[in-house]
Amino acid sequence: MRKTWTERASQPLWRWRSNPLRRHDDILEAWIVLVVWTVVALGGILIGAVTAHATEESLGQPRHERHSVHAVLLESTTTAVPTGEGTAYGPVRAGVRWTASDGSLRTGRTLVEAGHKAGSKVVVWLNGKGQLTTEPTSAPAAAAEAVMFGAAAALAFGGLVLAAGRVAQRRLDQRRYELWDQEWDRVGPRWGHRTT
Secondary structure, three states: OOOOHHHHHHOOOHHHOOOOOOOHHHHHHHHHHHHHHHHHHHHHHHHHHHHHHHHHHHHHHHHHHOEEEEEEEOOOOOOOEEEOOEEEOOEEEEEEEEEOOOOOEEEEEEEEEOOOOOOOEEEEEEOOOOOEEOOOOOHHHHHHHHHHHHHHHHHHHHHHHHHHHHHHHHHHHHHHHHHHHHHHHHHHHHHHHHHO
């Protein structure tokens, strides 16, 4: 009779216990389960940590390379975008003028918040070459994205390892079924003769 999960859990290491009915495949399956869960736990933590660190580094690099400057809007951005609940302002592309680090005046087009009149002061972002660019991801947002990507990578890795372990277990099951069929082919006919 097959044991239930609770009965197995109450007997630690039940797969490795000495049993005259235990087959080599049972021991092999026990090792597969142990290896799969160990790789899922340790590998998932490692993959998640590496992915989170790489994501945070790649999102943090622009924060070090970019800096903000005050600029003056050259055109009005007061047009609102209507939504279902009223009006909302979002970023729009507009012309701006700012003073470069060498004191010269520069102009260009970049994304700024809507709802400002021409001549208003806005904050724009420049890269290391003094060219207009987008605002970098904030540190809290980068940390949140890093955690999300790390968790996703760990879950994906764990899913792949569990799937590989399940494939190995299915092959063992298939091999057991074939052995049972062979044994039944040998023993089954003898049972029929004894019962008639």
